[in-house]
Amino acid sequence: MLRDLLADSATRGGDRTFFRHGGRTYSYAEAQDRALDLAQRLHGRGIQPGERLAIDLPNGPDLVFALLAGPMLGISFFLLNTRLTAPKKAELLDGFEVSATVDEEFLATLRSEAPVGFEPPDPASDDVFVRMFTSGTTGLPKAARLTYGALEAAARASAEVLMTPESGCWQLTLPMFHVGGLQVMIRSLVNGSPFILYDRFDAAAVLADVASGEATHVSVVDRTLRELIACDRDMLARYEAVLLGGGPVNERTLEDAAAANVWASYGMTETCGAVAVSAPGRYAEGLRPLPGCEVRIVGPAEDGCGEIAVSGPSVFSGYEPRRGEPASPARSDGAWFLTGDEGRIVDGGLFVSERTCDVFISGGENVYPAEIEREILAVGGVESAAVIGVEDPDWGRRPVAFAAGAGADRAAIVEHLERRLTSFQRPDAVFV
Structure with a gap:
């Protein structure tokens, strides 16, 4: 559980760096204190365990502390894309019970209110932590329920392949309202390693932290990887791992980054991130499932191409029903989640075709x-x-x-x- 991971890290070495944002470093102990203070102020506002809040915050320390306050108070969140217009945000939340929206104005008011202590709840691994809006298989945004257990399982699986325990430093450049950004924080927690948090992606600033020796890992989409290549291809090669996701793999980009340790990945919001990856230089052999993940092809044609199905502990727990809607199961084929994507498996390697559902990806964003x-x-x-x-x-x-x-x-x-x-x-x- 995230709360326990943070508490354990604060107890074992609270002065160790949890994350850096600009010129400010936050230790595990300070992050725990800041998150608890926010949880107590929310409780003072009348927020009770089990309630659902929306978060409309850009990448920054406030967003980190708000997320960590969730398991402390026993509340869950809807994560809003900060780039959307106000009418679109309201449309996304329509039909859901939301007690409050945590944005910058809300936090400014909350800071003037007194914190109120509470008896800490005991969240279970199958409790929902966040709901992220995604396409589902209909092309219309749905709120995917991501549990503590599923997010942690996905983080541990990727960390096992990409990292050494308690070493390395991730760069969090992706928006945290996307699972690829959120998982950088969770992966760092489970691995006991720090991360660097950026307000926005800037290739020169990101590579400067690599040049200094501080950063070792980064998660990117195709567009941001190409910006890194254009900025300094040689510096890109110094990463221990570059995790590429957020859409179909552009083989030309992989060729241009051939000297770097780029891990191409396949995954989605509903699987809490990557479920399969290809090691650097081995994309032509297909993607291999991460530990604990299973992938198969449903209804294959003569050429072996069919719908990709995924199973494992990182699969989400279904879509949150709007008022008046029936609940929808996560496992649409027994124990398997049907992704709506097409692909084939050859000699154990997964080859992914274009998505079959009514959505496409533009610069890492679902359209x-x-x-x-x-x-x-x-x-x-x-x-x-x-x-x-x-x-x-x-x-x-x-x-x-x-x-x-x-x-x-x-x-x-x-x-x-x-x-x-x-x-x-x-x-x-x-x-x-």
Whole structure:
């Protein structure tokens, strides 16, 4: 459990560095104290064990302490993408019971209130820690329930392959509202090693911490890996491990980073991160399941290609039902989670094709065509709409929209999308 891991680290060596943010270093003991103080202030506000809060915070110490306060007070969270517009955030939370939204304004008010002690609850490994919004298999955002046990199992599996216990230092450059970012913190906790937290990705700043000898591991998506290559290909080779995820593997990027220790991975929110990886220089042999994970192909065609199914302790516990909706099971094929992705297994190696569900990835972010189409259809005069993901050398894919209707007006559509969607969701082109 995260609470116990933090408490044990604080007890065994509380003055050891837990993470660094800019020029400020936080020890395990200080992180525990800050998280407990926040939990007590939340309790003073009336928040009780079992309640659900939303978190709308950018990467930073406040986000770390808020997350760690969760198991102390026995509360769980919905993690919001801070890049989304306010209407989209409200839409995501519609139909869920949320006691409060923890954002910067909420924390500023909370700091003026008195902390109130409480009897610590005893969370179980199958209790939900966070809910992350993802596509599921329908193309519309759903809240995937990630338990303490599943997140820890995934962190331990990847740490076993990528790290030596109590050594190394991860760089947390990905947003923590994505599982790839959150897992850097959890992986560091289970491994007993520190991490460096960045407000945003900056290739020069990230590689400077490698040059100093402080950073040894980093988790990236294709776009950020290419930025590192462009910044300093030689420095990239000094990493002990570069974990590449967040979308389909671009083999050209792997070729350009051939001198570096890049581990290509396959995983998703519903599996709490990676379930299979390929060792540096061995991507052509396929990806191998991480310890404790199983992968198989369901309904294979003559060429062996079929739907990828995953089983193991890191699989999520289902999607949180909205008000009035029935609960949906996590294991859609008995003990196996059907991912909605296509692939094949050859000589034990997994080869992944494009996703089959209605979602594509742009710069590490999930883009849902149905969500963009719904917004276009809300514009007066539009009778039909379609959105596709077009290949892009920098972002992987970018949305392009088509609209039809006797009164459809391109300028009105663009203006509406500018107000309703965030930058990575807005189509690069709109054709009427």
